[in-house]
Amino acid sequence: MTDQMGISPPPTARSEILLEARGISKGFPGVWEHLILEHIDFDVRAGEVHTLLGENGAGKTVIANILSGYYGKTDGEILVKGQPVTLESPRDGLAHGIAMVHQELMLVPAFTVAENVMVGLNAPGLSFRKQAVEQQLDDLVAHYGLQVDPRVRVEDLSAGEQQRVEILKVLFHQPEVLLLDEPTSLLTPQEADQLFKVLRAMTDEGKGIVFISHKMHEVFAVSDRVTVLKLGKARGTMPISQTNEDDLTRKTFGETVPDYMERPAVEFTENAIEVDRLIPKGLEKKAPASGLSFALHKGEILGLAGVAGNGQSELIASITGLSGVSSGTVTILGEEMTNRTPRAFIEKGVAHIPERRREMGIIEQMFVAENVALKDYRKTPFSRHTILNREEITRHAEEIVSRFNALVPDLWETECRILSGGNIQRLILGRETWREPPVIIASHPTEGLDAKAIRHTWELFLALRAKGSAILLISEDLDEVMSLSDRIGVIFEGGIVGVVEGENANREQLGHWMAGGKISAAA
Amino acid sequence: MSTLKPWIKRLNPLVESLMAGLIGLVIGALIMLAFGYNPIAAYISLFSGSFGSVYSWAESLANATPLILTAMTFAIAMRGGLFNIGAEGQLYIGALAAVAVSLIDLPFPLNAVAALGAAIVAGMLWSLPVALLKLTRGVHEVISTIMLNWIAHFFAFYLIANVLTDPKRGEKTISIIESARLARILPGTSLNYGLVIALIAVAAILFLLWRTSAGFEMRASGYNQEATHYAGISLRKQVLRVFLIGGAIAGLAGAVQVMGRPPTYAVMSGLPQLMNLGFDGIGVAMIGRNHPVGIVFAAIFFGGLMVGGRIMQFSPGVPLELVRVVEGVIIITLAIPELRRLFTFFLAKFKRGA
Incomplete structure (x- = not known):
């Protein structure tokens, strides 16, 4: 038995x-x-x-x-x-x-x-x-x-x-x-x-x-x-x-991915994201009364580990404007942004690589070029006086597609619907990072990618980090979080139960926190 | 399939429609056979009546003119993920607004422009409550447009009988002053420059939907609300846009009909020349796959059926009721591909709990 x-x-x-x-x-x-x-x-x-x-x-x-x-x-x-x-x-x-x-x-x-x-x-x-x-x-x-x-x-x-x-x-x-x-x-x-x-x-x-x-x-x-x-x-x-x-x-x-990506020390002190006593909408019952607080400075990668359904999506929604905040504040690059619109967060320079890429990250029935321009179509040179400039959009989409090695038959004939998950993710990664945004919220950014593409993505993140981007990496995949993060926090039932330096993290400690800091029911 | 050249892929909907139309004709023929009429003779008279001569072409195109516009009202809404069946009421109000401008004495071309403008504004105003009710109270647009259609219906009766009444003839409104009427393209027929206005509207909507950021946003919201929200596009703004633009076009349809269609240039009591143009537009939009260019062809076909149906009734003696049945069968088979899409669209929406 x-x-x-x-x-x-x-x-x-x-x-x-x-x-x-x-x-x-x-x-x-x-x-x-x-x-x-x-x-x-x-x-x-x-x-x-x-x-x-x-x-x-x-x-x-x-x-x-x-x-x-x-x-x-x-x-x-x-x-x-x-x-x-x-x-x-x-x-x-x-x-x-x-x-x-x-x-x-x-x-x-x-x-x-x-x-x-x-x-x-x-x-x-x-x-x-x-x-x-x-x-x-x-x-x-x-x-x-x-x-x-x-x-x-x-x-x-x-x-x-x-x-x-x-x-x-x-x-x-x-x-x-x-x-x-x-x-x-x-x-x-x-x-x-x-x-x-x-x-x-x-x-x-x-x-x-x-x-x-x-x-x-x-x-x-x-x-x-x-x-x-x-x-x-x-x-x-x-x-x-x-x-x-x-x-x-x-x-x-075919290729191995490293346990920990070596990176230079980065000397930024300015806070990119400050979340103070935040209780997002939908987590009122679950979250601790003190809410969720953390800060992330420029040039830092904060990994957020946790079992799915512990408030990750609500947290992401409230720091990208997708849905509201019940209490607490969200500050981006020194400006309080609590309960602002998604548009305001985008204009502020918050890029978001969503977990549900097919449902949220792209519009499946629209063409590849349109999806690459999904957040930029309203800005020059992609449109002027609300009239779209197809040549500029095409040129830009070509560049993103080739830089991120997406396998795409045609920019204006191919609906994103028929692309594989990995190729969709490449397009999203390209769209969200090409401007080198100051803040990147990345949820499961490499899921569905092969090892080579994973490595490229990690290198890209580290390059963006070196230029001062702050990256919040949300993932259930401990390997990824441990390879990439400067610090690792663990989210449990709407609160952060522990934070550790990335280099010192170990799987057991993180797992213990992921279960809520309680002794696991095992054995 | 994947080896097909893109231009062939674009023709696919056309082939699909032609096949559907053919099936419809066959079923219609079987029905006529069952009732003892000669389908070949009936179809010959149907098509010669609708497209057999310059005159019949002109009448078919004249019938198509308002349908092009009301179909676009429906199509724009579908592109934006909304179900606007309010063109009918907006059309009445637009026609009456155009007539009302004739109360003021204005020189040509100011009077024509003012009448068209008044109809557009009136259509938008009649559409506005739909958007506002949806945005503030969550009222579904199907409910509010149906209600507003009936309000427009009886409001129109009131205006015809009491406000815009022709002092000499109580059963109609005053007529559009002669200088403000849309000239005929072909003398002796009903075909007038309303068709040109409709085609300009088609070009404008084409450009709007596919070449402007506003169109990009509307289409995005129609396909996927979650991703549209994520992209920083206001969904509420799209609802307002869809209904205001739709109302404007439906209002224009009413104006074009009353300003261009001989002989009365007035709205008759009972609304005979306006009735059902808004609803027929829904069918036209579905046959035309909610695409402005497809709608032009579908509207011409639909207009042709209206004209040819009358001839079919006279010469081979098919009774009017059976003509309507055959027309209905053809229209339904043509709309089936789009109906299927519509069904999956609403099923998906229902599943998402919207």
């Missing part, structure tokens, strides 16, 4: 293959005519954690979706315990003992945990009694150490607990193979460790686990075998004992 926390004996090559993919290919119709997956061979054995490692867009999620019946495949074969099967829906997958836990939470907030489980059962009428389900869930919770009360409403649970509910939901079907798509993205490091123990408890009783991740340290914490994916192709499968971090990093990213 769960008291066995140590490393279990690695499954031998002789243990039974539960699920196997042979030569799986996948092409999506439409503008991308190349294959998303090319002839992938993959299997998971009883009692092992087999990790799919790769960058964003490598095709990890697609494989998992095909293996669990969510997507069809273009070519190839799926075998369950050696028998070929056809999976036409997730229901087929479940019938064969294959279940998937998606990266996004798919829960009804107003329902209790047990009720959420019952929604998924899709059982006729009253054939399932709630008490019976709750009883079964209690058993599962005790068995795997998942620590969730089935009778609590989901909206009252933390993100980490909700993640556990997602796992409970699929465990209820008693699957033999469990596919988990980036299950740790909403978890603190401590919660992630706890999850790994749960996974180990499952493999101990002979289940096979497919674990999807792009975080190297997790791969070593949990895997028995690892398969590296790059651009839809498998780059090899190996036992974790026969590889090391450098090797895997090279295979995954």
Whole structure:
């Protein structure tokens, strides 16, 4: 049971293959005519954690979706315990003992945990009694150490607990193979460790686990075998004992990114952003009475780590003018800007690289050139007396596209809608930084970029820093925050729980703060 | 698909519309067959009646003139993400404002310019409450435009019967003074220089939407409010813009109709020459894909159906009701591609909780 926390004996090559993919290919119709997956061979054995490692867009999620019946495949074969099967829906997958836990939470907030489980059962009428389900869930919770009360409403649970509910939901079907798509993205490091123990408890009783991740340290914490994916192709499968971090990093990213970017000392003292006792709208109930305070001087990168949903988006909205402030003040470059409009913040020189890039960062139906000019069209030379100068806009867009290596078919024919996330991010980075703005609010700036582009972005940020830009870097990715920040603050429930010098930061301390400074519930 | 040349891609909507129109004609033919009429003869008379001669072309274009304008009112709103069905009422008010200017004695061309100007201002004023209600009280524009349409309707009846009444004929307003009327392009037909005014408006709206920062902002807000807000563009300003410009054009449509369309140059009681032009404009805008150039073609087609429908009724003897059914089927099939877009647009809006 769960008291066995140590490393279990690695499954031998002789243990039974539960699920196997042979030569799986996948092409999506439409503008991308190349294959998303090319002839992938993959299997998971009883009692092992087999990790799919790769960058964003490598095709990890697609494989998992095909293996669990969510997507069809273009070519190839799926075998369950050696028998070929056809999976036409997730229901087929479940019938064969294959279940998937998606990266996004798919829960009804107003329902209790047990009720959420019952929604998924899709059982006729009253054939399932709630008490019976709750009883079964209690058993599962005790068995795997998942620590969730089935009778609590989901909206009252933390993100980490909700993640556990997602796992409970699929465990209820008693699957033999469990596919988990980036299950740790909403978890603190401590919660992630706890999850790994749960996974180990499952493999101990002979289940096979497919674990999807792009975080190297997790791969070593949990895997028995690892398969590296790059651009839809498998780059090899190996036992974790026969590889090391450098090797895997090279295979995954092609290039390594440094743990800490060296940078010169910068002598600026003027404050670029001062936030004093701020309680943004929407955080009145959650935030501490003292609100949130920090200052960031010119030429400094302040990393703000934290689990998603702890007030990051509200904070960003109030220091970019997107939404209002309930109390407290926001001062930019010495001028109080509390509750001013987004336009006022832009004019003041606050650039914003938003997290929700497709929804907020661009207008998908507009052309590339128009999106590059989204914040500059009203300024000369891009328009004069409100008449747009298309030549200037085109020239400018060409420059941004080539400087940031965005892959764009045409400036005035291509709607941004059809671009990949990485290319959209390149356009946004270009648009927000080309003026070398004094203040940059960057939320997950490198998500979806490859290692080379990540490195370029980091170098760009450091170059802007040297010229005096103040950069507030908001990210859940501790690696990025630790590589780039001069100081690191941790946000928890609308307040800053701790700040540390970037060079001295360590993962455990930050994780402790990310969980609210309390001792983690683990163990 | 991706290898298609850009200019072919631009033709796609046209091909789509032609196919839709063809399907509509076939369904219409089946309906006529079912009722025992000869569809070939009916269609020949329909199209010769609408586009078969200089005279029929002129009448079709004359019918298209106000539709071009009212369709643009709807299209601009759609581009800005709003659903303005208030052209109908704004058109009435615009026509009456143009007539009212004839109460004052002004020399040509001042009187014509003043009448057009008065109609534009009146249309804007009639549209203003829609924007204000939306911005201050959150009233949905569909509700407020429908209400204002009816207010305009009965207000127009009142003005015709009591204020602008022709002293000699109680069933109509005074006529536009002769010197302020829009001259005919082709004598003996209804085609007048209102068409030129409409085409100038088309060019102006084209330029506004795609070559000015105001148009950029309106289109941006229509596509994605969140990103527009993020870009520092005031969404409230776009609401005001969309309704004021839309009202101006709808008002102009009323003026053009009453100043240019023979024989009365007055607003008749019951509003026969104005009724439904605003609503028909919605259909025209959808067929024209909410694009000013597409709207011109759609309006001509629509105007042609109006003229040809009458001929179809006379010569092959298809009853008026069936003519209307066949016309309706053609219009609906033509509008289906845009209706689909409209549906997804509102579905997305609904999902976002707007």
